[in-house]
Amino acid sequence: MIKLLRLLKPYKFHIALVLVLIFLQSLSDLYLPTLMSDIVDIGIVKGDTQYIIKIGTLMLLVTALGTFCSIVANFFSSRVSAGFGQNLRARVFTHVENFSLQEFDKLGTASLITRTTNDITQIQHVLGMMLRLMIMAPMLCIGGIIMAVSMDAQLSLVLVVVIPFLAVAIFVVASKGIPLFKAMQLKLDKLNLVLREGLIGIRVIRSFNRTDYESKRFNEANQELTNTAIRVNRIMASMMPLMMLVLNFSTIAIIWFGSIRIDNGNMQVGALMAFLQYAMQILFSLLMVSMMFVMIPRASVSAARINEVLDLTSSIKDPVYVIEQVSSPKGYVEFKDVAFSYPGAEEPALANITFTTKPGEITAIIGGTGSGKTTLVNLIPRFYDVDSGSIQVNGVDIREMSQESLRAKIGIVPQKSVLFTGTISDNIRYGNEAALDEEIKQAAQVAQASEFIDGMKDGYDSMISQGGTNISGGQKQRLSIARALVRKPEIYIFDDSFSALDYKTDARLRDALRKEIINSSVLVVAQRVSNVRDADQIIVLNQGRIVGKGKHQELMENCEVYREIVFSQISEEEIA
Incomplete structure (x- = not known):
């Protein structure tokens, strides 16, 4: 995941600002229990109303500052994580576009879609969390320990017992969750593959009455993903009750031993209240760390899958010295x-x-x-x-x-006609962005497509649905041929491009093509x-x-x- 964090370079200023704001928020959180302790031990015990108002006002100001820092930090951290996700998706898409068919065959289309969407979203979410917690959690933990020890060193022995226990629990839970997160992403790949095949091949599935079979196939893949998700969530869900149990027992222990020290005159009530809050801050900071441990393993798996794509280079590369001279x-x-x-x-x-x-x-x-x-x-x-x-x-x-x-x-008409969502004109112009309307119509006429285009309500502005499902196979082939013709290339490749045409249309098309492609x-x-x-x-x-x-x-x-x-x-x- 560290390798991908290089993409954060454009956001250095925003990240620095977030870290400073989180630092100020943490300081305000650490300062508030001390002020509350002073109000109890000095203001309330001595009955000094002016002191209570003075320190209370200061607490309000510190709280307002902490709240402001938190809001602004959350805004910029969300902006950084969203921008990072956007840039990473664009980089992966651009990189994949340069793959040869060999790399597509190796990774698979369904897996590439999962990596570009789900995996990057996982990384994006964790990044947003890390920006908010990677400074706050250590500061609250270390600062809380220092402040708690300064309040009462002997009572801090309770934390010495609790903190290692929590650290071990977090490590055990995370180590069991990481392999399952990896398995979950692979099962998500499989689910996407089955879903994609089912949606693309819906006509074949229905024509052969295989709807029940495909439903069963999807349910099996879905159940595998669900079972793995349940297992990993059970493991990760055990962390929160465990943390809360330790938190509550820690509170009981602190109040128990603290009351003894107050009774012996070694501690004041306000100091105990402040110590209790610092203890909660320490334990909650460990709770934040545990939340990061829940998310980071899955994000690390996703990051490894993204790096696998980015590290895979196309087997087909341009030469260092390009020869363009032709004889x-x-x-x-x-x-x-x-x-x-x-x-x-x-x-x-x-x-x-x-x-x-x-x-x-x-x-x-x-x-x-x-x-x-x-x-x-x-x-x-x-x-x-x-x-x-x-x-x-x-x-x-x-x-x-x-x-x-x-x-x-080269102008290619592939074996399987591929059209894109947009108008008929857009699909033909795909072969030559600079093509004029007259050139598009000429290409359509040669491809024997103008007749059915003129018969449509909006003519060349008629919309083609995704995959060209709203027109026939023969019409798709003719539009694919027109797309190649408008390119006016030096080499035409027709890969079984006339199979969906009737003999009459085929003959007319070939006669028109001979005049068009003479050079x-x-x-x-x-x-x-x-x-x-x-x-x-x-x-x-x-x-x-x-x-x-x-x-x-x-x-x-x-x-x-x-x-x-x-x-x-x-x-x-x-x-x-």
Whole structure:
């Protein structure tokens, strides 16, 4: 957690102010029992009303000062902790944005959400508490001991017995709670994962009548979290009754032995009252420390999880010296003996991949499920880095280019269409922030989306719900295509982006695309042969390797895998 506290640097002045104010508040709390003792032993015993009024007025002033310091300190400590939480969330989000897909696969989306929200909130709460208590608790404890000893050293022996007992109790309870706090955060990760899957897949769940199964799955994860929370709260809850029991017995002991000393003439009533208040301040300061021990273990677990994210660096980095000079035509892509394996995989996902695609050409990639089609196109924008070989764009190895400049040359339509909350216009403009309204409409027309957009009540200002759930799969695909088109990139990547379109729309879209992307190179991943047969180059993949390369007719003659794919689809169509 100490590592994260470096983010408090911008708040040094506020923290110093809080510490000074808490110091003054503690001094006022320590001064009040002494003044009360004087009122009893001098004012009341001697019947000096003027002295009582004088010291009483001073007590009111000291109380007012302490109250003012407390209010201002709480205000600034809340401001510091909230600002710290805001900055830490922003830092984690920015850091995570730079992760490659490999880091996302390692940590998991559900865990990253928990760490960015719940874990940071835990740290924020503890920080606010620490700013208020880390000065007050030690000051009240040490100052109370000094003042109590100055009142009556012999009676202070009661505290010598009590304080070590409390310290041991706090240590035992905290040591048992820390492992459970860690387990609780992991179970919270699991609950978030189940909840996220249930919400995203609600249509599938209902269509297969698996609502009861998912409810049971959620209840199990929820029950695990609840059981762990109950265990840790039982342990931590035992601290408060224990503290109060010790507090009450300490009060009885102080009054018992104090009354004996008063009876023997060794102590005055006012001094006993002041001693009792100092004893309460000492024990309450230990109670504050115990509260910190309740919160700090959980915050330390959360801090470790946040540090794990911040310490994890992306496996894909920009080169020290960026090469931007190009000698080849724009949009030129070349794979040279590329191999790639996913972490932990026994077999490579791709091996010996070599081909070239040029501006104005359409290169289609086809193959069976799991043959590596999507993996191949994900290597071009450096979502993953190759294990060996190289990928060149415009004659430059993509590892020698900055990720920003590389991706600026590429327009991607992913296999799963992703839209964002906002208007249709906003979603298309996502591909090019500077796009004019005319360019957005042109892209929509080419993508065959203008017809259904014009039919909506608000046209291009119509709202898209989260995940695009208020439009069909085909409409989402067309908007994703329009988003790539408005970018006007050098390289287009269509990853099975026409699967939700009917044949008529598909044909119109391809005809319009050919005119639009004439100066760019195009890579199309497809399942249907009808989508690739007119391509300038067809690459056939099988188990991560190229088993055929050429035009449709050439592959029909020379590639058995391609013939099998074609015949399987033709026979299905004929049966239909």
